[in-house]
Amino acid sequence: xxxxxxxxxxxxxxxxxxxxVAKMALEFFGGLRVLDVPSGEEALAIAAExxxxxxxLDVMMPxxxxxxxxxxxxxxxxxxxxxxxxxxxxxxxxxxxxxxxLGALYVVEKPFDPAxxxxxxxxxxxxxxx
Amino acid sequence: MNDHLHKVFQDKLAELRLSYLSQLRAHVDDxxxxxxxxxxxxxxxxxxxxxxxxxxxxxxxPTFGFHExxxxxxxxxxxxxxxxxGAVPSAVTAKDVVEGVERIRAAAGQVLEGQSxxxxxxxxxxxxxxxx
Numbered sequence: 678x679x680x681x682x683x684x685x686x687x688x689x690x691x692x693x694x695x696x697x698v699a700k701m702a703l704e705f706f707g708g709l710r711v712l713d714v715p716s717g718e719e720a721l722a723i724a725a726e727x728x729x730x731x732x733x734l735d736v737m738m739p740x741x742x743x744x745x746x747x748x749x750x751x752x753x754x755x756x757x758x759x760x761x762x763x764x765x766x767x768x769x770x771x772x773x774x775x776x777x778x779l780g781a782l783y784v785v786e787k788p789f790d791p792a793x794x795x796x797x798x799x800x801x802x803x804x805x806x807x
Numbered sequence: 808m809n810d811h812l813h814k815v816f817q818d819k820l821a822e823l824r825l826s827y828l829s830q831l832r833a834h835v836d837d838x839x840x841x842x843x844x845x846x847x848x849x850x851x852x853x854x855x856x857x858x859x860x861x862x863x864x865x866x867x868x869p870t871f872g873f874h875e876x877x878x879x880x881x882x883x884x885x886x887x888x889x890x891x892x893g894a895v896p897s898a899v900t901a902k903d904v905v906e907g908v909e910r911i912r913a914a915a916g917q918v919l920e921g922q923s924x925x926x927x928x929x930x931x932x933x934x935x936x937x938x939x
C-alpha cells in the first residue's frame with residue numbers, strides 16, 4: 678500500500694530559535710504544515726489530537742526527553758504508529774545507533790541546513806511510504 | 808521558491824539569528840558559572856548541566872552560522888559525555904572542563920563583540936584536580 682504524500686509534521690524542540698528555523702525551513706522549502714511544541718509532554722497531547730504524518734523529535738530536552746517521548750507515543754492508541762525522526766546534535770556513532778534502535782525511522786543531525794531539511798525529511802518519508 | 812519568498816525566508820532567518828544571540832549569551836554565562844562551581848567545589852553534580860548546555864550549543868550555534876562556538880561546544884560535550892553517560896570510567900579533570908568552557912567563551916565572545924552587555928569574565932583556571 679502506498680502512503681499519501683507527507684503533509685503534516687509535528688516538530689518538538691525545547692529551543693525556540695532552532696525550532697523556528699526548522700519550522701520555517703519545512704514550511705518554505707517543503708510546503709509542509711508544521712505544528713510545533715517545546716516539550717515531550719505537549720507533543721503527546723497534540724500528536725493524539727492532530728495525528729501528524731510524522732514527528733520530528735529533539736533528543737535532549739528538559740523533563741520528558743526524546744526517547745521517553747517516543748516510548749510514550751508508542752504506548753498510546755492514537756499515536757503508536759506515527760513515525761518518528763530524531764533530531765540531535767552530532768554525537769558519537771554508538772549513540773546514533775542506540776537512537777535508531779529505539780525505533781526511530783531516522784536521525785537528523787544538528788546543525789541542519791535549512792535549505793535541505795525538508796528534502797531530507799521527504800526522502801525519509803518516501804522510503805517509509807514505499 | 809521564488810525570489811520574494813526567498814527574501815522573506817532570509818529576513819526571518821536574520822531575525823532569528825539576532826534573537827539567538829541573547830540565548831547564546833545566557834548559555835555561555837551559565838556555563839561559566841557552572842565551571843566556576845566545578846573548579847571551586849569539585850562539584851561533580853554540575854557535569855550533567857554542563858553537558859546539556861554544551862550539547863545544546865553544539866547543535867544550535869552552527870545553525871545560525873556560529874561554527875567556532877559550535878566546534879568548541881562539541882569538543883566539551885564529547886569530553887564530558889563518557890562521565891555523564893557512565894559508559895566507561897571517566898578521567899575528565901576540572902581543568903579540562905574549565906579549559907573547554909573557556910574555549911566556548913572565547914569563540915562566543917567574538918560573535919557577541921559589539922552586542923550590548925558584557926559576557927561573563929574568565930573562569931580562572933587554577934584547578935588540576937581530577938573529578939572522574
